[in-house]
Amino acid sequence: MTAQPRIERQSSTCPHDCPSVCALDVEVIDGGTIGRVRGSARHSYTAGVVCAKVARYAERIHHPDRLTQPLIRTGPKGSGRFAPISWDEALDRTAAAFRQAEAAHGPEAVWPYYYAGTMGLVMRDGINRLRHAKGYSGQHSTICTTLAWSGFVAGTGRLAGADPREMAESDCVVIWGTNPVHTQVNLMTHALAARKTRGARIVAVDIYDNPTMKQADLALLVRPGTDGALACAVMHVLFRDGLADRDYLARYTDCPDALEAHLAARDPAWAAAITGLSVAEIETFARLVGTTKRTFFRLGYGFSRSRNGAVNMHAALCIPAVTGAWRHPGGGAFHSNSGIYGLDKRLIEGLDLRRPGVRVLDQSQIGRVLTGDAEALRGGPPVTALLIQNTNPVSVAPEQELVKRGFAREDLFVCVHEQFMTETARMADLVLPATMFLEHDDLYTSGGHQHIQLGLKRIDPPGQCRSNHEVLTGLAARLGAEHPGFAMTPRAIIDATLRASGRGTLAELEQTEVLDAQPPFERAHYLDGFGFPDGRFRFRPDWGGVPIAHDGPRGPVAALPSLPDHWEAPLAAATPEHPFRLATSPARNFLNSSFTETPTSLAKERHPTVMIHPEDAAAHGIGEGAWVRLVNQRGAVSLRATLFPGLRRGVLIAESIWPNDAYPDGRGINTLTGADAPAPFGGAAFHDNHVAIEPLPH
Numbered sequence: 001m002t003a004q005p006r007i008e009r010q011s012s013t014c015p016h017d018c019p020s021v022c023a024l025d026v027e028v029i030d031g032g033t034i035g036r037v038r039g040s041a042r043h044s045y046t047a048g049v050v051c052a053k054v055a056r057y058a059e060r061i062h063h064p065d066r067l068t069q070p071l072i073r074t075g076p077k078g079s080g081r082f083a084p085i086s087w088d089e090a091l092d093r094t095a096a097a098f099r100q101a102e103a104a105h106g107p108e109a110v111w112p113y114y115y116a117g118t119m120g121l122v123m124r125d126g127i128n129r130l131r132h133a134k135g136y137s138g139q140h141s142t143i144c145t146t147l148a149w150s151g152f153v154a155g156t157g158r159l160a161g162a163d164p165r166e167m168a169e170s171d172c173v174v175i176w177g178t179n180p181v182h183t184q185v186n187l188m189t190h191a192l193a194a195r196k197t198r199g200a201r202i203v204a205v206d207i208y209d210n211p212t213m214k215q216a217d218l219a220l221l222v223r224p225g226t227d228g229a230l231a232c233a234v235m236h237v238l239f240r241d242g243l244a245d246r247d248y249l250a251r252y253t254d255c256p257d258a259l260e261a262h263l264a265a266r267d268p269a270w271a272a273a274i275t276g277l278s279v280a281e282i283e284t285f286a287r288l289v290g291t292t293k294r295t296f297f298r299l300g301y302g303f304s305r306s307r308n309g310a311v312n313m314h315a316a317l318c319i320p321a322v323t324g325a326w327r328h329p330g331g332g333a334f335h336s337n338s339g340i341y342g343l344d345k346r347l348i349e350g351l352d353l354r355r356p357g358v359r360v361l362d363q364s365q366i367g368r369v370l371t372g373d374a375e376a377l378r379g380g381p382p383v384t385a386l387l388i389q390n391t392n393p394v395s396v397a398p399e400q401e402l403v404k405r406g407f408a409r410e411d412l413f414v415c416v417h418e419q420f421m422t423e424t425a426r427m428a429d430l431v432l433p434a435t436m437f438l439e440h441d442d443l444y445t446s447g448g449h450q451h452i453q454l455g456l457k458r459i460d461p462p463g464q465c466r467s468n469h470e471v472l473t474g475l476a477a478r479l480g481a482e483h484p485g486f487a488m489t490p491r492a493i494i495d496a497t498l499r500a501s502g503r504g505t506l507a508e509l510e511q512t513e514v515l516d517a518q519p520p521f522e523r524a525h526y527l528d529g530f531g532f533p534d535g536r537f538r539f540r541p542d543w544g545g546v547p548i549a550h551d552g553p554r555g556p557v558a559a560l561p562s563l564p565d566h567w568e569a570p571l572a573a574a575t576p577e578h579p580f581r582l583a584t585s586p587a588r589n590f591l592n593s594s595f596t597e598t599p600t601s602l603a604k605e606r607h608p609t610v611m612i613h614p615e616d617a618a619a620h621g622i623g624e625g626a627w628v629r630l631v632n633q634r635g636a637v638s639l640r641a642t643l644f645p646g647l648r649r650g651v652l653i654a655e656s657i658w659p660n661d662a663y664p665d666g667r668g669i670n671t672l673t674g675a676d677a678p679a680p681f682g683g684a685a686f687h688d689n690h691v692a693i694e695p696l697p698h
C-alpha cells in the first residue's frame with residue numbers, strides 16, 4: 001500500500017502585478033510540492049475566487065524550465081550559450097563590473113532596473129536600497145501607472161477612492177477602460193453581486209467587445225482615446241437636464257460654473273462624432289448615471305494608455321463630482337488604493353541614503369537610454385552596467401528595436417536575476433536563479449482593494465535559487481554598500497516596517513493573515529474634503545503640480561486642456577500610410593510576459609493574433625487566419641489575423657505580449673509601440689499606435 005500524500009492548506013498572497021492581490025489558500029503536498037491554489041474564502045475582496053492561471057500555479061512553480069543555478073555567458077550576446085558558475089563567482093563578477101563602470105563614468109553608469117514581477121515590497125523595492133547606497137542612476141517607473149495616476153490625483157489630490165467592496169451596494173457599476181474578466185477577475189465578483197442582489201446595471205466602456213463588455217447591460221464601444229469626449233457629453237446632459245447635484249458642486253468642487261459654461265458646446269452630437277457612439281447611447285448613459293445616485297465608477301488603466309490618457313482619466317473622474325455620487329454608499333469612483341497605506345519604506349528602500357541630484361532615467365525609455373540618446377540620458381554618462389530584477393524589458397518595453405540594439409552592446413554589462421530564461425535573461429552576461437513567492441517571505445499591499453497581507457515561505461526553492469533580498473545583500477557586501485536593511489532578514493524587515501508605520505507587527509499579521517486598511521467612509525468618499533488645501537475637487541487641475549512621484553514635468557504640460565475635454569493633439573495621428581489605430585490589450589491567460597511559459601496558458605492563447613473588423617479585412621483582402629504584417633515608422637510585425645466584428649472600423653487589437661520569438665521573424669508587438677513621454681509626467685501609450693496592415697503570402 002502506498003502512503004497517502006500529506007496535504008496542508010496554507011495561506012499566501014498572489015505576488016503578480018495585478019490589482020486584485022488575491023489572498024490564497026495553497027495546498028502544500030508532503031511539505032514540498034504545490035497542489036491546487038484557491039482564492040481565500042475568508043478574504044472580503046478575494047471572496048474565494050482566483051484567476052485560472054494562478055489556480056494552476058503548480059505548472060509555473062514546478063516548471064521544468066525554472067532557472068536553478070547561476071549562469072555565465074559563454075557565446076556571443078543573445079546566443080543563449082551559458083555555463084554554470086558558483087554563486088560566489090557570479091556575485092564577485094557582478095560587483096567587479098559595477099565597480100569598473102563606476103570607475104570609468106561615475107556611479108550613474110550603473111542602472112538598477114526593476115518592476116513589479118513580484119509585488120512583494122521587500123523583494124520588489126529592495127533594489128532601491130542598493131541604488132541609493134551607491135548613488136546609482138534612479139528609475140522613474142513610467143511603464144504602467146503614471147498616466148492613470150496623474151489623471152486621477154489631478155482631480156482628487158489623493159490616490160484612493162470608495163471602498164471597492166461597496167460595489168456590491170451599488171445600483172450601477174461603470175467599468176471604464178479596464179477588462180477585469182481578463183485582468184482582475186475579483187472586480188466582477190462584486191459587480192455581479194450588485195446585479196444579482198439589487199438589480200444593479202453594469203456599464204462597460206471599451207474599444208472592443210471583450211468578455212467584460214459582453215457581460216455589461218450597456219456596452220459603450222468608443223474609438224480609442226476619445227473617453228474625454230464621452231465624459232464631457234455626459235456632464236453636458238447632467239447640467240442640461242437638471243441631474244447635476246448643485247449643492248454638492250457648490251460645497252465640494254472648484255469651478256462648477258466654469259465647467260458648465262465650458263460644456264455647453266460639448267453636447268452628445270459633438271461627442272458622437274468623436275467617439276463613434278450614437279447620440280442615443282450617450283443620452284442613455286448620462287440619464288442612467290444622473291438618475292442613479294449609487295453609481296460606482298471603476299476606472300481602469302487601459303483607457304489611460306494613450307498620449308491623452310491622463311486627461312481622459314481626469315474627465316471620467318469628473319462625472320461623479322457632477323452627480324454627487326460620492327455622497328452615497330456604493331457611489332463615487334475608484335481607481336487605485338495605493339495611496340492609503342502610508343507604510344514607512346525607509347528600511348526597505350534605503351530612502352535615508354537617497355542623494356539629491358542623482359540622475360533619474362525613464363523606465364519606458366530603456367531603449368533610448370541604452371542606445372545613447374542624450375536626452376534620455378539626461379545629459380549624463382552612458383549606462384554601462386544593468387542589474388535587472390522582476391521585469392522583462394526585452395519583451396515588454398516600447399521601441400523594441402532600440403531595446404534590442406541596446407542590450408546587444410558589447411560594452412554593456414548585464415546581470416539578470418530571473419525565474420526563467422526570459423528574452424532579457426538571454427541577453428545577459430550573468431543570469432541568477434530567483435525564488436518564487438512560496439519560497440520567500442514578503443509583505444503586500446493592494447491597488448485594487450485595501451489590505452496589507454503576508455506571503456510567507458512555504459516550501460524550499462529548487463536547486464540554488466536565491467531571493468532578491470539575498471542577491472542584494474550579497475552585492476551590498478561586495479560593494480561596500482551599508483544600510484541596516486542589508487543585515488536583516490525579510491521577516492525582520494517586514495516586522496520593523498509594520499511597526500514603524502503604526503500597522504502592528506509581523507506576529508500580529510501572522511495571526512490575522514490580513515490587515516484591513518480601509519479608511520472610514522467619510523474619508524474614502526472625500527466627504528471631509530479632497531486632497532487639496534481648500535478641500536475641493538479639481539475640475540481645473542494644476543497639471544504641473546499633481547502630487548504624485550515623478551521626476552519633473554514631461555511632454556507638453558502647458559498644452560494640456562485646463563478643463564475636461566477631448567484632447568486630440570497628442571494622439572498618434574492616422575496618416576494615409578498608417579491608417580489603423582492599434583491597441584495591445586492584455587490577454588486572459590498571460591500576465592504581462594509571465595505565464596507565457598506555462599503549457600495551459602500557451603495552449604489557450606495559441607499564437608499571436610491581431611483582431612480586425614471583417615469589412616476592413618475584406619477591403620484589404622485579408623481572410624480569417626491569414627498572415628499579415630503590421631507596419632509603422634518603428635518597424636514591422638508579422639502575425640495572424642482574426643476577423644472580429646466587435647470593434648470599430650479602423651481599429652486593430654493585438655491581445656497580449658507574446659515573447660518576440662513567438663513571431664516568425666522574432667519581432668514582437670512592442671516593435672510598434674512608442675516611448676515618447678506623454679504629459680504631464682511621462683508614461684507608456686501602449687494602446688496608442690498607428691499602423692498599416694498588409695496581407696502576407698505564406
Ligand SMILES: Nc1nc2c(c(=O)[nH]1)N[C@H]1C(S)=C(S)[C@@H](COP(=O)(O)OP(=O)(O)OC[C@H]3O[C@@H](n4cnc5c(=O)[nH]c(N)nc54)[C@H](O)[C@@H]3O)O[C@H]1N2
Binds near residue numbers: 180592
Ligand atoms: N490576464 C492578465 N491580467 C493582467 C495583466 C495581463 O497582462 N493579463 N496585466 C496586469 C497589469 S500589469 C495591469 S497594469 C493591469 C491592467 O489592467 P486594466 O486596467 O484592465 O488595463 P489594460 O489591460 O491595459 O486595458 C483594459 C482595457 O482597456 C481597453 N482600452 C484601450 N484603450 C482604450 C481607450 O482609449 N478607451 C477605453 N475606454 N478603453 C480602452 C483595452 O482594450 C482593454 O480592454 O492588469 C493586470 N492583470
Ligand SMILES: Nc1nc2c(c(=O)[nH]1)N[C@H]1C(S)=C(S)[C@@H](COP(=O)(O)OP(=O)(O)OC[C@H]3O[C@@H](n4cnc5c(=O)[nH]c(N)nc54)[C@H](O)[C@@H]3O)O[C@H]1N2
Binds near residue numbers: 391397592670673
Ligand atoms: N504592448 C504592451 N506592452 C506592455 C503592456 C501592454 O498592455 N501592452 N503592459 C505594460 C505594463 S502595464 C506593465 S506593468 C509591464 C510589465 O512587464 P514586466 O515587468 O516584464 O512583467 P511581468 O511579466 O509581470 O514580470 C516580469 C518578470 O519578473 C519575474 N519575476 C517574478 N517574480 C520575481 C522575483 O521574485 N524575483 C525576480 N528576480 N524576478 C521575478 C518573472 O519571472 C517575469 O519574467 O509591461 C508593459 N508592456
Ligand code: SF4
Binds near residue numbers: 015020022054
Ligand atoms: S486575479 Fe490577479 S491577484 Fe488574483 S490570482 Fe489572478 S493574477 Fe493573482
Ligand SMILES: [Mo]
Binds near residue numbers: 017143144145
Ligand atoms: Mo501594469
